[in-house]
Amino acid sequence: MSAVASAGTSLAAPVARSPGYWSGVLRRLSRDKVAMVALVIILAIVLMAIFAPYLAPADPAKGSMLRRLRPIGTPNYPLGADELGRDMLSRLIYGARLSLIMGVTPVPIAFVIGGALGIIAGFAGGVVNTLIMRTIDVFYAFPSVLLAVALSGALGAGLGNALVSLTLVFIPPIARVAESVTTQVRGLDYIDAARASGAGALTIIRVHVLGNVLGPIFVYATSLVSVSMILASGLSFLGLGVRPPEPEWGLMLNTLRTAIYTQPLVAALPGLMIFITSVSFNMLSDGLRTAMEVK
């Protein structure tokens, strides 16, 4: 073993480094035109939400009974006015804030919790797996819309409760995906090789499992953002999310529904925003899936 041991100082040789997996993902993603367009749209919406006070031409809460339901193109009301005479453009810009918070936040939280549960279940196998996965199956048995509505209803209306119920809705599907990819990876020889080297479960998960399962779980989670956006809007629409007069696209859709015959275009605007955002998230997720070479 002398040759091995004496090599302690021969570190000088420069090593040719291959670009890592993630730089490859970025490169492939940047070549995907559709995903890039979607990313630009999402960034624009996010920037719009952040800088709403500077972008919005008017106060989103200030209404005028005299100017209710103005059509698109009215002077000072480029996108019309809503049923209380508030400037639609400003409300849509401000609405991005709550809509994004409600639509996006549940997914990363569910990603962490569901991912952890699934990885533990998949790696441990046996009784632990049965315990975790069967519990999750109970939640999985309900359609997600129904579950979200039921949970929100039980917890009571409000932003916080809506977030909690949406998170709970997304934990089971993410945990399921996490469990199945982890089970797959656990059966591979390199995990056996790591076990044979005497490494503990946590080390193996950290070094060998996470790097190979987080990608697929992440891709799946991003595909849920669009669903989450729609569910969040749905909760608000039903009055289970944000309460008036806060501007939120789903809620706006609800309050404007009475105007669907008088100002259909104006009434459709919040829906259009939800649609654009949700589709963009979906496109970006598809692009990520391809770029990350997840099957």
Add this chain to the structure above:
Amino acid sequence: MTNAVEIENLVVEFTGGSRPVRALDGISLSLKQGEVLALLGESGSGKSVTLRSLLRLHNPKRSRTSGKVTVSGRDVNALDADALADLRGGVVSMVFQEPMLALDPVYTVGEQIAEAVVRHEGVSKAEARARALALFERVRIPSPERRLDAYPHEMSGGMRQRAMIALALACKPSVLLADEPTTALDATVQIQILLLLRELQREFGLSIIFVTHDIGVAVEIADRVAVMYAGRIVETGPVAALLHDARHPYTRGLLASRVERVARGERLETIPGSPPDLAALPPGCAFGPRCSRATSACQTTPPELMVDGQGRAVACFNAMTPAE
């Protein structure tokens, strides 16, 4: 008599990936009626691609093919969909390495054979089943009556391969293509399948192209061997001639590196390096970078396959002589 198979300057390029991969780089080959030819080569040498080209199995959207492939007098690349369907199974059929993937898991093996017979010959179901039974007896499946009603997963590996052979022969093809049919099998089962194929070949006068990476298997089954390397045929000849007097340095190297040739513990002769990347082939001979006889000519132009008149051919500028 015309040749059973004639391939002229076949080039197949796969274009699905980021860089086009030249899987076959201009191969020419002929198979006489009733002849058994082994295509011998390592992974990526193009042996399976050649086989699939004979049935036009490559997806035209992800590959480019040029050259001429003639099977029993039919130009395979010019056939319309109906004629191609007739060709597949009726004239040429194929036995795969993994019958589990080639057989349909939701139908019994008997149903699949009978279905093929009905489709190609339009006979009654009962007649087709009788044919399937006869085939099962022919490929020596014990209790054939019962096994006809078995699903593929209910059979053992060797039995499945026999069933696969029965299916391949169901419509009396004249050419049988075998893609490593014994590679996944145990040694004691492999020899049974090889003997069965030899027997069926004699009985039906089949022409067989047998793809393998194992010289030993090629010797057991083939009359003639074509050695492939990086999408080209580098040497062909009768089995015995090739064994005793290989002309191409690659064939020589393969034979020399066999463990049977040296005593236990002695160093093995080896071919240095590893097979080339098909997406980045060198301009000259693909074997050049691993070849001890390579000269400057080898680095610029790939050598053509030169026929010597005694059924031998070799593609090498510095081919070896029997004395070496």
Add this chain to the structure above:
Amino acid sequence: MSAFPATEDRGGPAQPLLTVRDLVKHFPVRGKGWLGKRAVVRAVDGVSFDILKGETLGIVGESGCGKSTTARLLMHLIGPDSGEMVFDGESVGDTLALSAYRRQVQMVFQDSYASLNPRLTIEDSIAFAPKVHGVPAATARARAHDLLHRVGLEPGRFAGRYPHELSGGQRQRVNIARALALEPRLVILDEAVSALDKSVEAQVLNLLQDLKRDFGLTYVFISHDLNVVRYMVDRVMVMYLGKVAEIGEGEAVFSAPAHPYTSALLASMPTMDPTRRIGEAPLSGDPPNPIDPPPGCRFHTRCRFAEAVCSTVDPALAVAGAEHRAACLMLAPGSGHGRAPAAELAA
């Protein structure tokens, strides 16, 4: 200056490095139908053998014979149902802790791709095990580079690469380097060259022999390729349906096989002579399913010497020559088989 506490020889050269006694591993499987009763695969069913210091022990057999399960049991990747393993005089899991045992026994798998983490660079894969055992990162990296050099891969070119950028032969070299990173005494090579192209296989076999000599290793060489086994091993063990059929010096077993199964296995090998091709298959049918192995001698259903007694009596290993044993009633004196030597001759 090894990075680890020395794993010195304890019992001297005569003491086997690993003694395996009555190893049993059954796997439960579901029987036919969805309420079918539980069946068991008798993957390894009472296997005993020694691995001598510095030797290469070959294990051969067909699918379902239990050779891969044996490898995993030796590695302790799965626990045995019963049986004992003694590593250089110390009982594994008893006086010798599992972690200490694992450091001294490493494995190279068949699938060179599946046995490397695709997200780790080559040097990280090799350095992983030493780091687990507390070797500082820089030292572990230096060791990885040195091992790469030893297995014929220039560290400057390969250390920073990912598995998918290497050829099969190069990846298998990495796997070998990884197995050596803990300075093991015993390396289990489970079909380690089977997936390689023939032109690469010879290179890796040469490498394995060099490493064995340089590092004083002991090998268990598992393969279905009898030619390669014959070339590589000192002693060989033939397995059939979870049991040892024959064990002995490689040359003795290959030139004068004592068990009919070994003979059949050897006779099934291609001849490499087109003028003397095999005319008749030595065995008919597939190996039986290890879920429901035949009673008595497990080989009797395919054996051409089988007599009535073979279906009732399970043969123990009997003497077939010096250090050469086979589990066949034809060798056991007074076994009742027509070809067995008479009982009094043995006494």
